[in-house]
Amino acid sequence: MKKKTIALIPAAGMGKRMGASINKQYLSLGGMPIVARTIKLFQEADFIDEIYPIVPLAEIEYCQKEVIDKFVFTKVRSIVAGGPERQHSVRNGLRAIDGSNSEDIVIIHDGVRPLVPLNVVKESVKTASVYDGAVVAVPVKDTVKVVDDGQITETPPRGRLWLAQTPQTFRYKIIRDAHEAADVEGFLGTDDASLLERLGKKVGIVLGDYRNIKITTPEDIVLAEAFLKS
Secondary structure, three states, rough: OOEEEEEEEEEOOOHHHHHHOOOOOHOOOHHHHHHHHHHHHHHOOOOOOOOEEEOOOHHHHHHHHHHOOOOOOOOOOEEEEEOHHHHHHHHHHHHHOOOEEEEEEEEEEOOOOOOOOOHHHHHHHHOOOOOOOEEEEEEEOOOOOOOOOOEEEEEEOOHEEEEEEEEEEEEHHHHHHHHHHHHHHOOOOOHHHHHHHHOOEEEEEEEEEHHHHHHHHOOHHHHHHHHHHH
8 A cells, every 4th residue: 555645734723812703714814714725735745645624513514615625625535523622633633534554644734834834844754754753843032931820930941942833743553543542541732742752752853934833813814924925
């Protein structure tokens, strides 16, 4: 069986911080819904075989009509219903992948990160073939303070701190097993890589891009529009 590279696109968030009448993934960015612009990146990438968007159950019909059909995304195999938390949504996506073999590569990328450079995605695929997984991240620019009850308790050395982004990329069996183990044990991680880290797996770092922002507030839309124009 030919090894495939599959993109899971979680877009099941409700986007309350955006303050809009529709969920943030359907807001327009450069004339396209944000999630459509994200899917377009993977549709046009020659190394991507299949795409599985993950949206709230009530939005599947809308997403099919206004995103998948409207922009003719032929690599989309199915739209998956999300869960109560992002981790549950990704787990549902992993379960929905049809006929996967253990060495297939699964790229998990936020539906509201439409500006990730394709060379970064490619590098994450390469790194996931060497390690158990790969996380795209950027070094922190600012000093970070650890605060407890309103008081600074620690200033960790900045050189060791990175801001995790997506994509996070894994071989199928490794990430599927990690999600199933977390589900059985009731563990809720901060991201997909944390599910591997707790099992002692090795996760490599991939240098990301500061333009690869997650659009969650109205200010992010303004910034993303500026990045698109540049």
